[in-house]
Each structure stands twice: as structure tokens, then as C-alpha cells.
Amino acid sequence: MRAVLYIDKEEGTAVSDVPDPSPGPDDVVVSVDACGLCGSDVHSVQNGQCAPGQILGHEFSGRIVALGAGVTGWSEGQAVAASPLGSCGKCRICARGLAFRCPVAPNIGINAQGAYAQYVAVPARQLVALPPELPLELGSHAEPLSVGSQAVKLSGAGPGDPVLVYGVGPIGLYSIMALRLAGAGPIVAAGRSAGRRQAAADVGADVVIDTREISVEEYATQSGTRFAAVLECSAAPGAFTEALAVLEPGGTCVEVALTPEVASLPLFGMLSEGLHIAGACAFSDDTYRESVAHIAAGRVPVERLVSERVTLDDTPSALKRLQTPGSLVRIVSRPWG
Numbered sequence: 603m604r605a606v607l608y609i610d611k612e613e614g615t616a617v618s619d620v621p622d623p624s625p626g627p628d629d630v631v632v633s634v635d636a637c638g639l640c641g642s643d644v645h646s647v648q649n650g651q652c653a654p655g656q657i658l659g660h661e662f663s664g665r666i667v668a669l670g671a672g673v674t675g676w677s678e679g680q681a682v683a684a685s686p687l688g689s690c691g692k693c694r695i696c697a698r699g700l701a702f703r704c705p706v707a708p709n710i711g712i713n714a715q716g717a718y719a720q721y722v723a724v725p726a727r728q729l730v731a732l733p734p735e736l737p738l739e740l741g742s743h744a745e746p747l748s749v750g751s752q753a754v755k756l757s758g759a760g761p762g763d764p765v766l767v768y769g770v771g772p773i774g775l776y777s778i779m780a781l782r783l784a785g786a787g788p789i790v791a792a793g794r795s796a797g798r799r800q801a802a803a804d805v806g807a808d809v810v811i812d813t814r815e816i817s818v819e820e821y822a823t824q825s826g827t828r829f830a831a832v833l834e835c836s837a838a839p840g841a842f843t844e845a846l847a848v849l850e851p852g853g854t855c856v857e858v859a860l861t862p863e864v865a866s867l868p869l870f871g872m873l874s875e876g877l878h879i880a881g882a883c884a885f886s887d888d889t890y891r892e893s894v895a896h897i898a899a900g901r902v903p904v905e906r907l908v909s910e911r912v913t914l915d916d917t918p919s920a921l922k923r924l925q926t927p928g929s930l931v932r933i934v935s936r937p938w939g
């Protein structure tokens with residue numbers, strides 16, 4: 603099959619012919635219909651954090667083409683989305699819903715071969731069926747929507763809660779949709795890119811501010827707003843500290859952006875205001891299944907985020923372009939053209 607392989611930090615990725623995956627006893631092989639290009643892939647390629655030969659890609663959907671000997675309840679030709687997160691189902695980390703950090707089970711597209719490829723092997727327990735009438739590509743949005751949904755769950759935001767989404771990259775935008783599903787609002791989105799700010803309004807933000815013109819703290823002061831929760835999705839320097847400053851008493855700041863920043867914390871303010879801090883990375887199996895259900899029911903306008911579709915051959919250059927995304931939101935790799 604054809605697949606996009608990580609080469610090295612300088613070259614990035616390249617398309618190559620590799621053997622088709624064969625299913626282990628508890629796996630299926632999925633013919634990949636669509637795989638979203640993720641900022642975390644862009645980062646790990648840029649920072650040389652992948653093993654040579656690694657196939658990235660973890661936001662995918664497709665059709666089952668082969669079943670392992672021990673797999674029951676699934677059939678060839680079935681439309682599926684799949685959580686990339688492996689779980690042993692036994693350890694304390696998995697029991698906490700943090701399969702992503704399971705010390706034994708690998709994650710597809712991170713340390714197991716991923717879906718920038720024509721075929722990918724998937725443990726059957728990670729599959730979720732898609733309705734046959736749903737355009738297959740839509741299933742590929744379940745992964746990033748789950749990241750946003752998990753962040754919203756950690757924030758505790760619900761009906762009537764004012765929430766700030768700081769950063770309007772893909773995860774900020776999926777978080778806005780997840781906040782809408784949770785009934786939270788008003789939702790204020792803050793970002794720099796004009797195109798992505800427009801996307802924030804398109805998917806449900808009530809107010810969108812341009813952080814090149816007004817800072818989040820200035821906005822909060824001028825509008826007299828304090829937030830029940832802030833989802834920090836920007837990785838902008840100082841954003842986390844700013845986020846804490848605009849919370850109302852008892853509010854929660856959830857860090858969702860991949861950032862190497864080491865922030866200092868106003869400890870007295872935290873205790874006197876009763877603030878909460880959480881880090882959101884990945885999601886539970888339940889959250890993933892809920893995301894598929896929301897997409898299948900048409901409750902989230904995920905298709906509005908697709909900026910481009912590219913072939914497998916154009917996927918390496920698209921990953922490079924996402925290093926400076928500008929107004930690009932989501933690029934989808936279509937391995938069969």
C-alpha cells in the first residue's frame with residue numbers, strides 16, 4: 603500500500619510503498635476514507651519526535667476490509683470511525699479514562715502505525731460503527747471533537763455559563779462546538795487569524811475578539827465579563843496567566859494547547875478565588891462514542907471546518923504548510939484520491 607512515512611526532522615515525511623497491514627487476532631484492517639491532518643502531527647514532525655518509518659495520522663474513518671480471527675460483531679464493508687487510543691482496559695490509568703497514557707497499549711498514528719495510508723490495522727475495541735447513509739469523511743471529525751468535548755467536561759461548563767475559548771485553531775473550534783452541545787454560553791472566542799475567527803463565528807461563538815486589537819484581559823474589563831471557564835487552546839505566550847485573570851470565583855481553566863511554556867501561578871489568587879486548573883489531553887472511550895453520535899445525528903457543523911482535501915501524495919507538503927496555517931483550519935487526506 604501507499605503510506606506517508608516519517609523520515610527525519612529535516613525532510614519531514616514522504617510517501618512510500620509499504621506492506622499492507624494484516625490484522626492481529628483482535629484487530630480489523632480499515633481501508634482509510636479520510637484522515638484529518640492534526641497540529642500534533644505537525645509539531646511532532648517539526649520537532650523530530652517520531653520514530654523513522656512511523657506512519658502518522660489518527661483522525662480517521664473508513665471501511666472494514668479484513669477481520670482478525672478472534673473478532674466478532676463486525677463485518678467486512680462496514681463503515682467505521684475509530685478512536686486512536688489503545689487501552690489495556692485493566693490498569694489504573696485506563697480505569698481513570700486516560701487510555702492515552704496507558705503504559706502498555708499503543709496509540710494509532712503515534713506509536714502504532716497510523717492512517718495517512720490506504721489501510722490501517724485497528725483493535726476492534728476501538729471501533730465505532732457509522733450509519734451507512736453518513737458521508738464517511740464525517741467520521742474523521744470524531745477524534746478532534748472528542749478532544750474539545752473532553753476539555754469541556756473537565757471545565758464543568760454547562761447551561762448559562764460564560765466561557766472563553768482562547769485560541770481559534772482546530773481544537774478551539776471543535777471546543778466551541780462541544781460547548782454548544784453542553785448548552786454553555788455566551789461563548790467568547792479570542793484569536794488572531796481572521797479566517798479562523800470567522801470559522802469560530804460559523805460554528806457557534808457568540809462573540810469573537812481579535813487579540814491583535816484587544817487583549818483578553820482588556821476585553822474582560824471593558825465588557826465587565828468574568829468567565830466560569832476558560833479553555834486555553836492557543837499556546838500563545840502568557841495566555842494561561844491571562845486566562846486565570848479573567849475567571850470568576852470558582853472558575854476553571856483548562857489547558858488544551860500543546861505548549862512548552864512553564865507558567866507561574868498566582869497562588870494566593872487561586873486559593874482566595876477558589877480557582878481550578880486542569881490539563882486536557884485526549885479523551886475517554888465514552889467521549890469518543892458520544893462524538894460519533896453527535897456527528898451522526900447532524901448536531902455539529904463539523905464539515906464547515908474543512909479547508910482542503912488532499913491526496914496521499916500531497917499530504918507531506920500539506921503537513922509542511924500547516925506549520926504556518928494562516929486561515930487554514932482542517933486539511934483532510936483522502937488516500938484513495
Ligand SMILES: [Zn+2]
Pocket residue numbers: 640641642660661745746
Ligand atoms: Zn489530532
Ligand SMILES: [Zn+2]
Pocket residue numbers: 689690691692693694695696704705706707
Ligand atoms: Zn492501561
